[in-house]
Amino acid sequence: MSVQDKARRIIWIRRFVQTLVLVFFLVxxxxxxxxxxxxxxxPVTIFFDLNPLVMVSTWLASHSLEGISLLGLLTLAVTLVFGRVFCGWFCPFGTLHNAVASLRKQFRKVVPRVEMFSRWQRAKYFIFLALLVMTSAGAQWIGVLDPFSLLYRSISLTILPALDVGVSAVANGVYLTDPHLGSLHLRDLTEPVYRWWQERVTATELRVFSGTGVVFLVFVTALVLNLVRNRFWCRYLCPLGGMLGLIAARPLLRLTSDPEACNSCQKCTLACPAAAQPEKPGEWLASECFGCWNCVGSCNNQGLDFQWTLPLQKTSSGSVDIGKRRALASVAAGVAGLSMMRITPAAQGKTFNPALIRPPGARAEYDFLQRCVKCGLCMQTCPSGGLQPTWAEAGLEGLWSPMLVPAIGWCEFECHACGQVCPTEAIKPLPLAEKKKVKIGLAVIDTTRCLPYAYxxxxxxxxxxxxxxxxxxxxxxREAMQRDGSVRLLKFPRVDPVRCTGCGICETKCPFQDLAGIRVVSAGEDRHPDNQPMLAGGDPYGDPNSDSNGNANEESNGDSYGY
Amino acid sequence: MPDPTRRDFLKTSALVGGGLLAAESLALREAALASATPPAMSIARWDEAALANSDLSDVAVKLTQTAIESLGGMGRFVNKGDTVWVKPNIGWNRRPELAANTNPDVVAAVVRMCRDAGAKTVKVGDHPCHPARQAYRNSGIAKAVEEAGGKMVYLDKKRFKEMTIDGQHLKKWPLYVEIIEADLVINVPILKHHGLSKASMAMKNYMGIIGGNRGSWHQNLDACLADITQFMKPRISLLDAVRVLTDHGPQGGDPADVDVRGIVAASTDIVALDALGAELLGHDSQAIGNIGVAAARGLGTPDYRSLDPVEKTIS
Incomplete structure (x- = not known):
């Protein structure tokens, strides 16, 4: 079997693996x-567990290995041996880029364009370095550009809801209008499909997320850029690609080329999605190569092959010159970015945004932002749909991190799913009994709207x-005067700050839909000692025998929360 | 004679079974004919002394069966081939022991009796305050109903349709189409405390079939409940007082607020049923606003004893 045949076979295996991983990702x-x-x-966090960028950045940002999966080491080991096969064989975002690029080839008979290595491809290393600098000072901004976070966030917060809006509109439309021919009802066809969709895919009422236009735009832009350059994102921008590229400078499996066989036909250049210079014998760029085998498969003269090399052996290949000055510039950019994010009143603890209600178990804001990779898992799993991505509420540093918006949904008392699915333990995986006691905010009554008070x-x-x-x-x-002058005895609600956990269901369910008569603010949240309006230590006028939660010290109360 | 074939066997068993069924329904019909008017209400109680040592699941099933049978059996309400909607209270993501939702065994027993009476489909569903999937599961109702051959239905926010109520306060309101289209709706509330109406029972349970801004009903709850009851024209309602929530209703959450009473009652008169419930919670039925309003509208009698309820104590 010729090298070319072997390569073609490997390419088909790769495509199969890529499809499998992408499907697995969606499942x-x-x-x-x-x-x-x-x-x-x-194992909903498996992709993040395998992601070395998430692993290293969370470790650097939080200075702790607590709650961090070390599976990312496996990816690093694979990269040391095989190069960036993670990008070429595994990454579902990379596979999507492949798909878009090949669609472009299929549907528009574009003139093949020889895409040579561009020095701009070094951008991803600079991005990686800058983010790493920010990270080591505690600003975890990796999640905004990490490919898994980006992909997951985009699908769960924009694509899936968009599909759901479409599917339910059709299904409900058919159901309510019931078009039929004799006894043949269209709804008999749509209902089972809709049921499957709800049971297997969404398993919840229709949900949508606010401010996700930009999330969607970034996602679409990343895909459309494939029209400019094949796998533009992976080549130029991806910080994970940058990280793996640095590690893959001298892999064990390397591309070897036979200068004798090369007739400069450039078929390999055309086939290479990474612009890794397979066409230049001795100048193949290991850091850029995705290990996809396209070049080997394209060479009719059997001039290319991947071969094992001794570890650390001097490369016979080219290398990407990052340059000390440019590396230094990226570090400076990272520092600048960091300071920009940190010179805000909120970041310095001078103000607290009442709307920034974090999910239960979320660490203190600094610790939280050091870990949150903005992946969207918690928002997707929140049964009431109340967890929403932030836009400006948490500053630029906290972009797209989760916050509870009680106008949309509340924190369900019998649920602790967000902490269970968080891949980096930015939200701690609290047992249900413990989670029920966490205060995430405090309800305040707006007496200008609350019905008994105002009306x-x-x-x-x-x-x-x-x-x-x-x-x-x-x-x-209290007595409330009515229009005819009569007096009616009404129940006027009052919030007990000792017992209120800030779950927000009061705000969600208030008959006032636009702006509720009772609203939850972040004040009183357990995770922040500086954001406390109430005197610590429980009820100041109450039973001295009751604990700080306002419960009388009896066995039965423990049970009522802790089942 | 040759051995009976499988087909013969099936035929014979079908005949025998059918005969038994016919005999049973005949007996019921005779019983119904004997008393000129069938009973309008039944109350099944578990022997109080035995309650502490009884399996509540068993208690719930037997009480439900007794209550329905005392009314003349489910066949009185369900016709062969009917689509029945059983409407329990599944308002909250709470486990059965906390008595915020209808007892799952009561619901399952009702479903089973509907199936036995020949109902084609028995759907069970509510419009919960908490996320439906969680409430259906943690209430224990989803599992019990599916085992009983019923179908749990999740209400879809987009499938409420504005309907003409023409009540005293409500002129129009969005209701759930699939429920209204059912041949029979069996209202199966749990008896519990309520912060505004003092008690939440059958009429209050209708809030689970409505859409729109439900919270706004509380501004005129009694009239709204009477309006929806009038619109629904209930033929049978069944009150679950196996466990009763006595405080912090309608949601509860503290086991200390739950009283095991071991009572299930059924009635064709929803007002009478609610009046009984009020009494069980220690209220004079006159103290419950919606009972008074509904009675004044002629929707039933608050004097449930006047209906001469069939009372049975079992164990």
Whole structure:
């Protein structure tokens, strides 16, 4: 079997592997749904666990290995041996880029364009270095550009909801209008499909996320850039590609070329998605190469092959010259970026955004931002749909990190899924009993809107939804004057700051839909000692025998929370 | 004589089974004819002394069966081939022991009886306050119903349709099409405390079939509940008081608020049923606003004893 035949066979295996991984990625993504209120059992974080960029940056940012998967080491080991095969064989985002690039070839008979190595491809190393500098000072911004975070966030927060809007619109439209021919009802066809979609894919009511236009735009731009250069993202921008490229400078498996066989036909250059210079004998760029075998398969003269080399042997290949000055410039850029993010009042703890309500178990803001990779898993799994990506609420540093928006959905009392699926433990995986006691904020009543206060009307909706067994909303009976001058005795709600956990269901369910008469603010959140309006130590006027949660010290109370 | 073939065997068993069924329904019909008007209400109680040592699941099933049978059996309400919607209270993501949702064994027993009475499809669903999937699961109702041959239905926010209620307060309101289209809706609430109406029972349970801004109903809850009840024209309702939530309702959450009472009642008169429930919670039925309003509209009688309920105590 000739080298070319062998390569062609390997290419087909690679395509198969790529497809498999991409499908697996989507299946795993669909598995991260709030099916029935328990955290998903599927290994939903596996892609992030394998991601060495997430591993190293989280470690550097948090100065701790706590809660970090070390599976990323496996990827690093593979890269040391085989080069950037992670990009060429595994990365689902890379596979998507491949797909877009080949679609371009299929549908538009474009003139083949010889894409030579461009020095701009070094950008990804600079991006990686700059992000790493920021990271080591605690600003984990990797997630914005990490390919897995980007892909996951884009699909779960934009593509999937868009599909869901479409699917449910069609299914509900057909259901309600019921078009039929005799006894043949179209709904008999659409209903089973819709049921499958809801049970297996979304497993929840239709949900949408705010401010995701930019998320979508970044995703689409990254894909469209394939029209400019094949796998533009992977070649020029990807920080994970940059990291692996630096490690892959001297892999054990290297491309060898036979100068005698080369007739300068440039078929290999055309076939190379990475512009790794297979056409220049002795100048192949190991750091750029995805290990895809396209070049070997394209050479009719059998002039190329991948061969084992002794470790650390001097390369007979070219190398990407990053340059000390440019590396230094990236470091400076990282420092500049970091300071820009940190010179805000909020970052310096001078102000607190009342809307920045973090999920239960979220670490203190600094620690949280050091770990959150903005992947979107927690938002996707939140059963009420209340976890939303931030835009400006957490500053640029916290872009697309999760916050609870009670106007949209609340933190479900019997649920702790967000902490269970967080790949970096930015949200700690608290046991359910513990999570129920976490304060993520505090409810405040707006007496200019609350129905009994402002309009003298009866309403107990916030109290009835308050999930704390002994109720964090209590009533005070007060007289309210009616239009005819009569007086009606009404229940006026009041929030008990000791019991309120800030779950936000009162705000979600308040009859006022635009701006609720009771709203949750971040004040009082456990994770922040400086954001506390209330005197610590529980109820100042209450029973001295009750604990700081306002519970009388009885066995039964422990049980009521802790089942 | 040759050995009976499988086909013969099936034929014979079908005949025998059919005969038994016919005999049973005949007996029921005779019983129904004997008392000129069938009973309008039944109350099944578990022997209080035996309650502590009984398996509550067993208690719930037997009480439900007794209550329905005392009313003349499910065949009185369900016709062969019917689509029945059983409407329990599954409002909350709470486990059965906390008595925030209808007892799953009660619901399953109702489903089974509907199936036995020849219902083609028995759908079970509610419009919960908490996420439906979680509430269906943690209430234990999803599992119990599926084992009983019923079908759990998740209500779809987009499938409510504005309907003409023409009530005293409500003129129009979005209701769930699939529920309204069912041949029979069986209202199966749990008896529990409620912060506004004091008690949440059958009429209050109708809030789980409506869409729109449900919270706004509380501004005139009694009239709204009477309006929806009038619109629904209930033929049978069944009150689960196996476990009763006595405080912090309608959601509860503290086991200390739960009282095991071991009672299931059924009635064709929803107002009477709710009046019984009010009494069980220690209220004069006059103290429950929606009972008074519904009675004034002629939707039923708050004096449930006047219906001469069939009362049975079993163990």
């Amino acid at each position: 795993i993504l669909a598995a991260n749904r709030p099916a029935d209120g328990v955290a998903p059992t599927a 003298g009307r009866e309403c107990i909706v916030c109290e009835e939804h308050c999930p704390v067994p002994d109720k964090a909303i209590t009533f005070e009976m």
